[in-house]
Amino acid sequence: MDVNAPAASPAARIPQEKIQRIRRHQWASVLWAVVRTPRGAIGLGLASFVAGVAVIGPFLAPDSPYALVTLAFAKPSGHFLLGGDFLGRDVLSRVLEGGWLLLVMAACATALGIAGGATAGVSAAYLRGRSDGIIMRAVDVILSFPQLVFALLLLSLLGPKLWLITVAVGLSHAPQVARVLRSATLDISERDFVKAAELQGMRPAKVMVKEILPNLVSPLMVEAGLRLTYSIVIMAGLAFLGFGQQPPAANWGTMINENRNGLPLNPWAVIVPAALIALLTIGTNTFTDAFARVAIGVDRRPEEAALLDDLGQEVAE
Amino acid sequence: MNHSAQGGPGGSSPRGQQAAPPTGDAATAAQRGIRLKVTDLEVRLGASGADVVSEVSFAVRSGQVLGLVGESGSGKTTVALALLGHARRGLRITSGQVLLDGVDLLGLSPGDLRAARGARVSYVPQDPSSALNPTLKVGNQLREALLVHAGVIDNPADRVAEVMREVYLDATPEILGRYPHQLSGGQQQRIALAMAFACRPSLIVLDEPTTGLDVSTQRHVLDTVRSLCRSYGVAAVYVSHDLAVVSGLVSDVAVMYAGRIVEIGPTARLFREPVHPYTRGLIGAVPSPERAEVLTGIDGQQPRPGHRGAGCSFAARCGYVIADCTTEAPEPVLIDGRTVRCLRAWDIQATRPERQAVVAGPPSAAEAPTLSVRGVSASYGSTPVLFDVGLDVPPRACVAVVGESGSGKTTLARCVAGLHSNWTGEIAFQGAPLDRGARQRSRDVLQRVQYIFQNPYTSLNPRKTVGQIIAQPLEQFVDLKFRERSARVVQVLEDVSLSRDFLSRYPDQLSGGERQRVAIARALVVQPDLLICDEVTSSLDVSVQAIIVELLRRIQRERQLAMIFITHNLALVRSIAHSAVVLCDGAVAESGPVEQILEHPADPYTIRLMEDVPRLATPSR
Numbered sequence: 001m002d003v004n005a006p007a008a009s010p011a012a013r014i015p016q017e018k019i020q021r022i023r024r025h026q027w028a029s030v031l032w033a034v035v036r037t038p039r040g041a042i043g044l045g046l047a048s049f050v051a052g053v054a055v056i057g058p059f060l061a062p063d064s065p066y067a068l069v070t071l072a073f074a075k076p077s078g079h080f081l082l083g084g085d086f087l088g089r090d091v092l093s094r095v096l097e098g099g100w101l102l103l104v105m106a107a108c109a110t111a112l113g114i115a116g117g118a119t120a121g122v123s124a125a126y127l128r129g130r131s132d133g134i135i136m137r138a139v140d141v142i143l144s145f146p147q148l149v150f151a152l153l154l155l156s157l158l159g160p161k162l163w164l165i166t167v168a169v170g171l172s173h174a175p176q177v178a179r180v181l182r183s184a185t186l187d188i189s190e191r192d193f194v195k196a197a198e199l200q201g202m203r204p205a206k207v208m209v210k211e212i213l214p215n216l217v218s219p220l221m222v223e224a225g226l227r228l229t230y231s232i233v234i235m236a237g238l239a240f241l242g243f244g245q246q247p248p249a250a251n252w253g254t255m256i257n258e259n260r261n262g263l264p265l266n267p268w269a270v271i272v273p274a275a276l277i278a279l280l281t282i283g284t285n286t287f288t289d290a291f292a293r294v295a296i297g298v299d300r301r302p303e304e305a306a307l308l309d310d311l312g313q314e315v316a317e
Numbered sequence: 318m319n320h321s322a323q324g325g326p327g328g329s330s331p332r333g334q335q336a337a338p339p340t341g342d343a344a345t346a347a348q349r350g351i352r353l354k355v356t357d358l359e360v361r362l363g364a365s366g367a368d369v370v371s372e373v374s375f376a377v378r379s380g381q382v383l384g385l386v387g388e389s390g391s392g393k394t395t396v397a398l399a400l401l402g403h404a405r406r407g408l409r410i411t412s413g414q415v416l417l418d419g420v421d422l423l424g425l426s427p428g429d430l431r432a433a434r435g436a437r438v439s440y441v442p443q444d445p446s447s448a449l450n451p452t453l454k455v456g457n458q459l460r461e462a463l464l465v466h467a468g469v470i471d472n473p474a475d476r477v478a479e480v481m482r483e484v485y486l487d488a489t490p491e492i493l494g495r496y497p498h499q500l501s502g503g504q505q506q507r508i509a510l511a512m513a514f515a516c517r518p519s520l521i522v523l524d525e526p527t528t529g530l531d532v533s534t535q536r537h538v539l540d541t542v543r544s545l546c547r548s549y550g551v552a553a554v555y556v557s558h559d560l561a562v563v564s565g566l567v568s569d570v571a572v573m574y575a576g577r578i579v580e581i582g583p584t585a586r587l588f589r590e591p592v593h594p595y596t597r598g599l600i601g602a603v604p605s606p607e608r609a610e611v612l613t614g615i616d617g618q619q620p621r622p623g624h625r626g627a628g629c630s631f632a633a634r635c636g637y638v639i640a641d642c643t644t645e646a647p648e649p650v651l652i653d654g655r656t657v658r659c660l661r662a663w664d665i666q667a668t669r670p671e672r673q674a675v676v677a678g679p680p681s682a683a684e685a686p687t688l689s690v691r692g693v694s695a696s697y698g699s700t701p702v703l704f705d706v707g708l709d710v711p712p713r714a715c716v717a718v719v720g721e722s723g724s725g726k727t728t729l730a731r732c733v734a735g736l737h738s739n740w741t742g743e744i745a746f747q748g749a750p751l752d753r754g755a756r757q758r759s760r761d762v763l764q765r766v767q768y769i770f771q772n773p774y775t776s777l778n779p780r781k782t783v784g785q786i787i788a789q790p791l792e793q794f795v796d797l798k799f800r801e802r803s804a805r806v807v808q809v810l811e812d813v814s815l816s817r818d819f820l821s822r823y824p825d826q827l828s829g830g831e832r833q834r835v836a837i838a839r840a841l842v843v844q845p846d847l848l849i850c851d852e853v854t855s856s857l858d859v860s861v862q863a864i865i866v867e868l869l870r871r872i873q874r875e876r877q878l879a880m881i882f883i884t885h886n887l888a889l890v891r892s893i894a895h896s897a898v899v900l901c902d903g904a905v906a907e908s909g910p911v912e913q914i915l916e917h918p919a920d921p922y923t924i925r926l927m928e929d930v931p932r933l934a935t936p937s938r
Contacts, residue, residue, distance in 0.1 A: 192776035200793040214780035
C-alpha cells in the first residue's frame with residue numbers, strides 16, 4: 001500500500017474536479033440535486049405521470065371522445081373501463097383527450113405571468129424611486145382582486161376565448177411574482193458587484209439582465225413551479241364554471257362539472273379527472289418545495305459562504 | 318506517540334493521570350493551578366469522517382489566557398466550541414477530554430452540560446450585534462443569563478450592577494433599558510462580556526470578540542478582558558487570527574494549522590523566536606507602524622479536511638520544505654520551552670527570519686496632482702458625514718486615508734468614485750472637475766478611475782466565471798477583438814499571481830484572498846490612472862492581508878499608479894503609502910508624509926490611534 005500512497009492523492013482529487021464540472025452548469029446541477037432528493041423524485045414522478053397521460057393519452061384513446069357509445073352514466077364494463085358520462089360518451093377516452101390543452105394553456109399562462117411579473121418586480125426594485133412607486137401601486141390594485149375573480153372579470157367582459165383565458169390567468173399571476181422578485185432584487189442590487197457594473201458605465205437594462213437576473217434563478221424556478229400549480233387549478237376551476245373549452249370538447253375541469261349529477265351512478269366520471277388534477281398539483285408543488293429546499297443550500301448568502309469556507313466544502317454538501 | 322509533550326505548560330503531568338479517579342485528578346489540577354486541561358481532542362466531519370481537528374492538547378491555569386491563533390479554516394473556532402461541548406452542524410466530537418476543574422465536560426449528560434454552560438463555562442461570540450437578542454433590553458438579557466442558572470448567584474439584581482461596573486459600563490436604568498441596536502459596537506461587546514462573566518464561570522471562551530471593532534475600542538475591550546480574567550482567576554481561551562491582538566493579552570499561544578497545534582508555548586518566547594515556519598509566516602505578516610517593511614504573507618491555502626494527505630500539512634506552503642516533509646507527519650517535539658510540530662525544528666531554530674525594508678521613492682510634489690479634492694462635504698439623507706475635506710493625490714503616489722468606522726473615509730472614496738452623489742465641493746481628476754454620480758461621468762473617466770470594494774464576497778457576481786468578470790470592463794470600455802481581450806485577461810491574471818486555471822472558476826470556488834485578487838485584476842485590466850482601494854484587506858486574514866498589500870504595493874510601483882488606500886489600520890499605512898490623511902468624524906485631523914504622521918503625530922486623535930494600534934509585544938526582533 002505504501003507504494004501506492006503518492007498515487008492516492010491525484011485519485012482523491014478526481015471527485016473534486018467532477019464536482020466543479022457539474023457546478024459550472026448551475027441550472028443543471030441544481031435540478032439534478034433536486035431530483036436526487038426523495039421529495040423531488042416523488043414530485044417529478046407524479047407530475048410526469050399526469051403529463052404523460054395528457055400528452056400520450058389522445059393517441060391511446062379507444063373511442064372518439066365525442067361519440068355517444070354507451071348509456072348515460074353507465075357503470076364501468078369490459079369495453080368501457082371507466083363507464084359512460086352524462087351523455088353516454090366513453091369516460092376513459094375523454095380523460096385521455098382532456099388534459100393536454102389544459103397543460104399547454106397552464107404552461108403558457110405561467111410563462112406569461114413569470115415574464116411580466118419578473119420584468120415589473122426587477123425593474124421596480126432596481127430603478128427605485130418613481131418607477132418603483134408606479135409599478136408597485138399597479139400591482140397592489142391587481143392584487144386586491146382574488147385571482148379567480150380577476151380572471152372571471154376579464155372573461156365576462158371579452159367572452160370565453162382560449163387565448164384570453166391564458167392571458168387572464170397569466171396576468172393574474174404577474175403581481176404576485178412581481179412582489180417576490182422585487183424583494184429578492186432589493187437584496188441583490190445592494191451587493192457590490194452591481195455597483196461595480198454601474199461603475200463600468202453599464203446601462204440599467206443591461207445591469208438587470210446580465211448582473212441581477214442570473215442571481216434570481218432560484219426564486220424564479222420556485223415561482224414558476226408554484227404558478228404552474230395555481231394555473232392548473234384556476235384553469236380547471238374556470239372550466240368547471242363554464243369558462244373553459246366549450247362543450248362538447250373534453251376537459252378535466254368541464255368533466256367534473258358535467259358529470260357531478262351522476263356521482264351516485266358512475267363516480268369515476270368525476271373522480272378520475274379530479275384525481276389527475278390533484279396528482280398534478282401535488283406533484284408540481286412537491287417538486288417546487290424540494291427545489292426551494294435545495295436552492296437555499298445553493299444560494300447561500302455571501303457571509304454564510306465565508307463561514308462555510310471555514311469548515312471546508314464537505315460540510316456544505 | 319508522545320502527546321504529553323504537546324501539553325504546553327501543563328503537559329508535563331504523567332500520562333497515568335487519566336486513569337485515576339476524578340477526585341484525585343481534581344486534586345492534582347488544583348495543586349498546579351490548572352483549571353482547564355484538554356487532551357487529544359478530535360473533531361470529525363459527520364459524513365466523510367475526515368478529521369477537522371485532531372491531537373489538540375493544552376492546559377490553562379487560572380487567571381491566565383491562552384491565545385488560539387491561526388488563519389480561517391485552521392479549526393480554531395471548532396476547538397473553541399468543543400470546549401463548551403458543542404460541535405457545529407455536520408461535525409462530531411469523536412474523542413478527547415475537556416477537563417474543567419477535573420470534570421470532563423465531554424462526558425456530561427445533556428442536562429448537566431446545559432447547566433454547566435453559562436455557569437461554569439461561557440462563551441463570547443465574534444459579532445455581538447448578532448449574538449444579542451435585538452428584541453430584549455440589555456438589562457433583561459443580563460438578568461436572563463443569571464436567572465437561567467438560579468442558585469449560582471444569590472442576588473441577581475446586585476450582580477447585574479456589579480458586573481456592569483466591571484466591564485466599565487454604568488449600571489443606570491438608562492443603559493440597562495436600551496435595546497442592543499441603541500448601543501455602540503464596543504458597548505455591545507461589553508454587554509456580551511458581562512453576560513459571560515455574570516455567573517462567575519471557571520472558563521471563558523472568547524471567539525475573536527474584537528474583530529470588527531475600531532482599534533481604540535478593541536484596546537478597551539482587551540483591557541477589560543485582561544483585568545476580568547485576573548480578578549476572577551478564570552481560565553480563558555482567546556481565539557484570534559491576529560497575533561498582534563493577542564500578544565499583549567495572553568500568557569501562552571497555541572498556533573493552529575490544518576486542525577493541529579503546530580507550535581505552543583509562552584507568548585514572549587514564541588513571538589521573539591518563532592520556530593515553526595507557519596508561526597514565522599504569521600508574525601512576518603503583521604504590519605508594524607514603526608518600520609516600513611515588506612510584509613511577507615503566507616501564499617497558498619491550507620488543505621481542507623479530508624485532503625490533508627500524508628506528511629506535514631504545511632509542506633506545500635513552507636519555505637523550509639524538504640523531501641521528507643511530504644511523506645512523514647511531524648510529531649511534536651519540545652524545543653526551547655515550546656512544543657513544535659516540524660521535522661526541521663532544530664535546523665530552523667538556528668536561522669533567523671529577515672525582514673526587508675521598503676524603499677519608498679519620494680513622490681514628486683512638483684507635478685500637478687492626479688486627483689485633487691477641495692472642500693468636499695457630503696451627507697447621507699440629512700445626516701452630514703464629511704465636512705470640508707481636502708486632499709491631493711500626486712501622480713505615481715499612494716495616499717492613505719485613515720480613520721475609525723464612522724469617520725467618513727469610505728464615503729470620501731465613494732464620492733470620488735461616483736457611487737455617492739450627494740456631495741458639494743470640487744473633486745478634480747487630471748485637472749478636470751468630476752461630475753457627481755457615475756451615471757453623469759464619461760466612459761473615459763469611469764475607465765481611468767477604478768474602485769476596489771471592501772468585501773470580495775459581495776463584489777464578484779457569483780453567477781459569472783472569473784474570466785467573464787475580468788473581461789467585462791474590457792467589453793464596456795475598450796473595443797477589442799476576442800483574441801486580444803483574452804490575452805489581456807490572462808496577462809492581468811498573471812500580474813495578480815493567479816494561474817490561467819482560474820479563468821473558468823466561479824467566485825464561490827475561491828478563497829477570500831483569491832477573490833480579492835480577481836477584484837484587483839478587474840480594476841487593473843482597463844489600465845486605470847487612479848486606483849481607489851476601500852479597506853480591501855479588512856475582511857481577510859492577516860496572512861492574506863500581507864500578500865494583498867504587497868501585491869498592491871508592487872503594482873502601484875510597477876504601473877506608476879496614483880492610488881488612494883483606505884484603511885482603519887495605521888500599521889498598514891507604513892508599508893504601502895507615501896503620505897497619509899487622518900479623518901476624524903468627517904473632517905481631516907492631520908495630513909502629511911507617512912513618516913511625519915506616524916513618528917511625530919501632532920493631532921491628539923492621531924496620537925491616540927497610534928497608541929491603540931495592536932503591536933506584537935516583542936521589544937526587538
